[in-house]
Amino acid sequence: MKHIHIVGICGTFMGGIAAIAKEAGFKVTGCDANVYPPMSTQLENMGIQLIQGFDAKQTELKPDLFVIGNVVTRGNPLMEEILNQGLAYTSGPQWLFENVLKNLWVLAVAGTHGKTTTASMLAWVLEYAGLAPGFLIGGIPQNFSVSARMPQRPVQDNNSISPFFVIEADEYDTAFFDKRSKFVHYHPRTAILNNLEFDHADIFPDLAAIQTQFHHLIRTIPEQGLIISNGSEQNLTDTLAKGVWTAVEQFGVKNGWQAKLLDNDAFEVYLDSCLVGTVHWSLLGEHNRNNALAAIAAARHIGIEPTLACEALSVFKNVKRRMEIKGQVNGATIYDDFAHHPTAIATTIAGLRAKVGQQKIIAVLEPRSNTMKLGSMKDALASSLQEADQVICYAGAVDWNVVDALLPLQEKATVFQDFDEMLIYIKTIMNQNDHVLIMSNGGFQGIHDKLLK
Template sequence: MHIHILGICGTFMGGLAALAREAGHRVTGCDAGVYPPMSDQLRALGIELIEGYGVDQVALQPDLFVIGNVVSRGNPLMEAILDAGLPYTSGPQWLSEHVLQGRHVLAVAGTHGKTTTTSMLAWILEAAGLQPGFLVGGVPQNFGVSARLGAVRTPSAAGPSQGASAPSGGSDVPAGPSVGAPFVIEADEYDTAFFDKRSKFVHYRPRTAVLNNLEFDHADIFADLAAIETQFHHLVRTVPASGRLVVNAREEALERVLARGCWSDVARFGIRGDVPG
């Protein structure tokens, strides 16, 4: 497949481009500002980058245009795509359908600390020999890249070449049958695209969701804290009963989210009511 990514130099879309390239797709992309560090990472992967959103990019004739949330109506290339009736999708939707399907997704959400926690979790799983895939909103020093596919199946004790189901029994990571190797993703609550105003993280369908904290943020798209809490509850609704929520017990906003309904095991960290000194 040839995909052309609009807004490719954002940390999320750049990571998506790297995953698509690793999966064997032809990847091209454009942005209003082709800038490092993502531009350097993408060029090193052999991904062609185009400056700006010229309508002439329609002539590339990709199989699919993948649209970043930086793109809005009035963007000349987007208008040309719409006028011509060409196929397009959002970045989170493409990721869900082409990378995350069948994986044990571990999604890290919260107003603060997502990049750090996602990087730490991916490294812990790497050190445990699970060869996780990941997409981080930055470039973790231990890995040197912001995204990778990782193992398709959880490596068995016999070695990474032997496919096996996700750990069960004594594992602290709950897993259902036929769940593939782990994929750790930074789960952003910002909206998906101009045509999909849901938070990005509702597309990821995690089996394990880490809810670090929840405060009012993104005032450009959320009216108040309650509106963000609603999006977090949408995320909670996607976690299966065999999955797990790892929740900061010190966050009243997260407790309100769970009070709306929770169908999964909950593991809390911190002490409820404890306030930092």
């Protein structure tokens, strides 16, 4: 049994690597600066030993290989000792390709927004069809209850292992020693390109730099593969114009895959203007219908009929932290959503508005992503929140002037530097039938449970 030690194990991606490695028969240990629930509990339940911090003495574990997460930088004491001793190390994406993906049909979901939801939909469609795929997703799909697993035995052929693996293909960099995007390591045969905007201002100087990485991904897709691209996204169209060697299907356009809304709980699916199925579900917004179209198209590429894919999506349960209802208190409904980029914020609020009509939406935002902390998106923030009736922003994690950024919202917006003061304020303004939409890509100090209590 080979032993790997994962340095920076508690992130969603590296935690998924740990789960897959353990299932594949490796001995797995790991360390991180923040070893705490729920990831620590999930990993320890798998029998994975966790170590708090990055002490250089961890080299005494003598693993066969150190797998390095992208949170690790030069100056990290354990990494410095690994380098000083000349010990074997690799990145998480490279380890995943060499040990899991290289002999599988990889279905990758890339894009600025919607990766987790679309990958979850696609994995579920394959599961519903009996194909038992492996997957690694940056969230927990509620149809599965785990974020990552190895391919399983298909229903149709219990003597073999599924050849399919669905992965959320992130454009963030791989490691301090490999500045390519993670997704160039995955070599997908089927690739979804959901959308493309400027993000990750901490590693990309501009949109063109991100487009270059997407172009590098496109270069790895075989001629007999398939690219499924959002036809309404000009940035993707421009990226494909740099060169494409693979067939392309588009969604969101007439000459491709389209969704026709019947009501808030159903939509029809068309391919080249021909009706191919109907989805009945409770998910909100045009963005989720586009996510569904992409998943249906990708599933069709491996032989799943659109009617069956629509049937699967009709029983799809959304990912945790994607418009997840946390509970109700005094008639007000509290939601948790991962939205942290202005486009995602706007589409999330628009989806909720379509559902609740004129009922009051209180949008509570914590701008804490690296891009938000740098202030790169501050000029677009006010317009992204415009559809909410009231906006509350916790500015404790940023250095730029949030009050100035939200001035276009006038009296609709209130900014707090103190979390407890903000919590008291929210409790005083919540009324029956209000919808409190909490948006953050972090834990937000447990705000959801504190409001419910």
